[in-house]
Amino acid sequence: MPARNAYQLIHDSLKFDGEPTLNCATFLTTWMEPEAEKLIMENLGKNRVDIDEYEATERIHRRCLAHLHDLWNGKKGQEATGTVVVGSSEGIMLGGLAMKWRWRQRRQAEGKDTSKPNIVFGANAQVALEKTARYFDIESRLVPVSPESHYCLDTQKALEMIDENTIGMFVILGSTYTGHYEDVIEMSRLLEKLKAEKGLDIPIHVDGASGAFVAPFAHPDLHWDFRVPHVVSISTSGHKFGLTYPGIGWVVWRAPEYLPDGLTFELSYLGGVEKTFTLNFSHPACFMLAQYYQFIRFGREGYARVMNACLYHARLLSVALEATGVYQCISDIHRPRGTYGYSEETRLAASGLFAETLNNPCSGADPTPNEKFNFGLPEVAFRFTDWFIEQHPKANQDVVTTLMRVRGWIIPNYPLPPDANRLRVMRVVIKEASSEDFVNRLVRDLMWATQTMLDTQSQSLGEALSTPLPKNTSTSNLAHSIAQSNTSTMSDGQKHSHWKDILDKIGELKGSERGKNQQPEMKLVDGGRRKTVYEKSC
Numbered sequence: 001m002p003a004r005n006a007y008q009l010i011h012d013s014l015k016f017d018g019e020p021t022l023n024c025a026t027f028l029t030t031w032m033e034p035e036a037e038k039l040i041m042e043n044l045g046k047n048r049v050d051i052d053e054y055e056a057t058e059r060i061h062r063r064c065l066a067h068l069h070d071l072w073n074g075k076k077g078q079e080a081t082g083t084v085v086v087g088s089s090e091g092i093m094l095g096g097l098a099m100k101w102r103w104r105q106r107r108q109a110e111g112k113d114t115s116k117p118n119i120v121f122g123a124n125a126q127v128a129l130e131k132t133a134r135y136f137d138i139e140s141r142l143v144p145v146s147p148e149s150h151y152c153l154d155t156q157k158a159l160e161m162i163d164e165n166t167i168g169m170f171v172i173l174g175s176t177y178t179g180h181y182e183d184v185i186e187m188s189r190l191l192e193k194l195k196a197e198k199g200l201d202i203p204i205h206v207d208g209a210s211g212a213f214v215a216p217f218a219h220p221d222l223h224w225d226f227r228v229p230h231v232v233s234i235s236t237s238g239h240k241f242g243l244t245y246p247g248i249g250w251v252v253w254r255a256p257e258y259l260p261d262g263l264t265f266e267l268s269y270l271g272g273v274e275k276t277f278t279l280n281f282s283h284p285a286c287f288m289l290a291q292y293y294q295f296i297r298f299g300r301e302g303y304a305r306v307m308n309a310c311l312y313h314a315r316l317l318s319v320a321l322e323a324t325g326v327y328q329c330i331s332d333i334h335r336p337r338g339t340y341g342y343s344e345e346t347r348l349a350a351s352g353l354f355a356e357t358l359n360n361p362c363s364g365a366d367p368t369p370n371e372k373f374n375f376g377l378p379e380v381a382f383r384f385t386d387w388f389i390e391q392h393p394k395a396n397q398d399v400v401t402t403l404m405r406v407r408g409w410i411i412p413n414y415p416l417p418p419d420a421n422r423l424r425v426m427r428v429v430i431k432e433a434s435s436e437d438f439v440n441r442l443v444r445d446l447m448w449a450t451q452t453m454l455d456t457q458s459q460s461l462g463e464a465l466s467t468p469l470p471k472n473t474s475t476s477n478l479a480h481s482i483a484q485s486n487t488s489t490m491s492d493g494q495k496h497s498h499w500k501d502i503l504d505k506i507g508e509l510k511g512s513e514r515g516k517n518q519q520p521e522m523k524l525v526d527g528g529r530r531k532t533v534y535e536k537s538c
């Protein structure tokens, strides 16, 4: 195929993708400056691991690691132990593997059984955590979540799940579902107590996929990093609030002894010896260079400005949504510190506090305004209020998000984690590219979608959209059979029965599940993007 045609074919087919800037579902960076893009283009062909050939690139890699070691309060004067990875998932897997190896070495030295390792983390975990456990033969011990634990790790319940076979814990800084930070310092305190009482020394790997680039700037006094005694490693996604295009992530260990030698391979490069401990060997250098561009371009002050602005816009959206009476937030970043959950009282307290910050909306690099609000990511998770559901029992959040797609917005509507999954929430991640205008348009369109849903409900639109297609019948199969039928060679009678067959099939699709009131099963895939069963089968 000529190059021009190949290009055009792919280019045209991608027109069916959503618009990244309006993709409120993703945590990933959707925009970078032209200079960063130039750097990326100039270095597209470089493999990061060819350190002998690309020695200057390797120096930048080491510099990035040094910045992160410093940002996360690693020991002063100590060289950073870590690596660039393709995303948080790889960093989490390496952190989990290192904990498993250290546990096994210790048990072997004590002559104890090493066949049943387990790892403890909240049921709100992103799939990368469960993958780590399953891929590396570690039992996952999922701590149930509840409204009381703010839909994330319940530290006391976690403690009860730990035993001598626990290799460590994953603690999440910035729950994917609601943006709440898990309480790393409290978990460490409980583990310290456990150590004193039972002699079990349990390490923590912090999954800071989003939060490890938010907290240091927006909540610098919060201790969640290497200042916390049990934290042995931290991973993050450079492509989320690290403000770099996908795929880049980082993992850093507290000190070299927390990365067992057995995980490291030594390679000889023209006289030098290089250590490698990533899951994938080859890796694009260009996004790491773009990450370094962001580090030197923004500096600490620039990152703080971005994170504060994101939090401000997320709070504006939260307060506006709750003011409608139609929506309530499950996320709590807009509420006064220590106040959780929605009620008329907490709503008023939140909007009152927010009004105080209006005089100084985006506080620049100064994190002080954040001190009055709860910790958390610039993420708004929301649902219909109970009052609204009482007034409109047929109201359906799926209809609202589907209508929002008409205006280009991509907003997921997904069940909360196990034990709280009766509730479905919509989620908007506020990123660097958002603004007050963005929030205004979002709220306006959301109210338009809600009103349209109500207007059309008399025609049962809500019911129709919540009716899934039968599992074995995909819309593409139907389209296929229509497309493949060659009616030109058919007699009139044949044509008639052919089209009748197809119409019956469509009728079956529409009618077969009606009345069961089933919701399509939702899955969180990649940063929470949703896929329904029937999307998957198409």
Ligand SMILES: Cc1ncc(COP(=O)(O)O)c(C=O)c1O
Binding pocket: 027, 086, 087, 088, 089, 090, 126, 128, 172, 174, 175, 176, 207, 209, 210, 236, 237, 249, 526, 527, 528
């Ligand atoms: C808390 C958390 N951990 C891990 C991940 C996986 O990150 P990545 O896509 O960079 O592998 C995500 C992605 O959304 C996340 O939110």
